[in-house]
Amino acid sequence: MVVSSRWSLRTLSLAVAVASSGLSVNASANMGQTPTNYGLLPTDVGSAQALSMFNTQVSATYYNPSYLAKDPRGELTGGILHAEQELRASASDRDGDVLSNSPSQQVLIGMKTNLSSLTRLDHPLYLGFVAGVEKFSKEMMAFESSTGVEGQFLNYGRQPLFLNIGGATTFWRGIDIGASARITLKSTASMSVTTDLAGNTQYEALEVSAEPSLRTILSSTVDLGDTFCPDSDCWLDGFETAVAYRTSSYAKTTVAAETIIPGLIPASDPLILAVATYDSFEPSVYSIGAQYSTDRWRVGITLEQQNWSDLEEKFDQDNIKDQAMAEFDDILIPRIGGEMKLGEHFGVTLGLAYKESPLKSDTTPDVNYFDNDKYIIGLGLSAEYNRTRYLTYPVRLDIGYQHQMLEERDFTLSNTRADGQQSNNIVATTDGDVDVITGSITLKF
Numbered sequence: 001m002v003v004s005s006r007w008s009l010r011t012l013s014l015a016v017a018v019a020s021s022g023l024s025v026n027a028s029a030n031m032g033q034t035p036t037n038y039g040l041l042p043t044d045v046g047s048a049q050a051l052s053m054f055n056t057q058v059s060a061t062y063y064n065p066s067y068l069a070k071d072p073r074g075e076l077t078g079g080i081l082h083a084e085q086e087l088r089a090s091a092s093d094r095d096g097d098v099l100s101n102s103p104s105q106q107v108l109i110g111m112k113t114n115l116s117s118l119t120r121l122d123h124p125l126y127l128g129f130v131a132g133v134e135k136f137s138k139e140m141m142a143f144e145s146s147t148g149v150e151g152q153f154l155n156y157g158r159q160p161l162f163l164n165i166g167g168a169t170t171f172w173r174g175i176d177i178g179a180s181a182r183i184t185l186k187s188t189a190s191m192s193v194t195t196d197l198a199g200n201t202q203y204e205a206l207e208v209s210a211e212p213s214l215r216t217i218l219s220s221t222v223d224l225g226d227t228f229c230p231d232s233d234c235w236l237d238g239f240e241t242a243v244a245y246r247t248s249s250y251a252k253t254t255v256a257a258e259t260i261i262p263g264l265i266p267a268s269d270p271l272i273l274a275v276a277t278y279d280s281f282e283p284s285v286y287s288i289g290a291q292y293s294t295d296r297w298r299v300g301i302t303l304e305q306q307n308w309s310d311l312e313e314k315f316d317q318d319n320i321k322d323q324a325m326a327e328f329d330d331i332l333i334p335r336i337g338g339e340m341k342l343g344e345h346f347g348v349t350l351g352l353a354y355k356e357s358p359l360k361s362d363t364t365p366d367v368n369y370f371d372n373d374k375y376i377i378g379l380g381l382s383a384e385y386n387r388t389r390y391l392t393y394p395v396r397l398d399i400g401y402q403h404q405m406l407e408e409r410d411f412t413l414s415n416t417r418a419d420g421q422q423s424n425n426i427v428a429t430t431d432g433d434v435d436v437i438t439g440s441i442t443l444k445f
Helices: 002-019 042-046 065-069 224-228 310-316
Strands: 075-090 098-100 104-114 126-134 162-172 175-195 201-223 239-246 249-260 271-282 284-293 297-307 331-342 346-355 374-385 395-413 426-444
Touching: 042 346, 042 374, 042 395, 042 426, 065 126, 065 162, 065 175, 065 201, 065 239, 075 395, 162 201, 201 224, 201 249, 224 239, 271 310
Parallel strands: 175 249
Antiparallel strands: 075 098, 075 104, 075 426, 104 126, 126 162, 162 175, 175 201, 201 239, 239 284, 249 271, 284 297, 297 331, 331 346, 346 374, 374 395, 395 426
């Protein structure tokens, strides 16, 4: 049975690898993705997402799709994001304290266009999409789900494929509405095989499938001046408010494998391995924001409620993480940011946010998750040129930087394995620093 058990693990590993074809075997376990961890475009990163609900660029497709209607021009955006993290966990049973320092590197692309010319209606209709691919487009999906005797951070690590598409239109004077869909994949693999005790296989059968799953984002923006003072100046000019709701999303892989060992495990009663696991969970989010803007500057605030308690139900259905018995809290994230124009072409963006850890548990047996409260500081620079030598419409260049400071927090490592790779009840003190830099170029048309 030792051979059979060893082969079973080999079979399961093969099936998971096939089901996750193209996934990185070095990816870190990760809940959350680029838009929630860092921000998509430099304005989002530099403002600590405080101005994301009022960003006219294509990232509005995710944060506030109704804001796609704010600028009638089309645009094509390309960008690169690099996140470098040093996540530390010091404990009495280890020499160093650096647990993870693998970078995340993404290529981002997005487009927005006005579709009203395709219809006979004299009404604006805007379409936008944005996508991100890990490791500079070489890695479509980064996925790993595992236990961790040394501990693992709940967030960070490589990011899976990000894809969002949506649209917006003007509902009434000063009121825009929008909707978009977040596209994730659910992978399924089934495998059957006959093997001998040496692990030599024959009569293999493998079936792999993946289907998209759509997650909805709804939002609305109100320009208070245009709504209440459409024909005259008033004190409400420059004020905007926005609300948005994003349903939760996640990646899921389901594996079913069975094996027959002649003389030991008959065909009538094969050894069956079944695993379902979740990764890259993003909670459902309620956001409300307000902005005041002039010709030279703007300032905005956002309150964001993330419902991480939904993850408890997913963990209960996860064959790898269910033993963690992790508890999560819903959290409220305040964000504040501002932007100022410097001369005709340049602008600077600043942002600040504070995010409490949604992980309520200080002990998560075998899985050993870490997560920390964090301060987030952002800085962004932009340059827009209305006239260029070869292009008819403006060109915009952006660069954003963000630093995340993870506060110290103690966790108790717990290992229930019989072979005891690590002692139980070791206290690990965790903290870390994350640096994010991103750049983009936007062509208007």
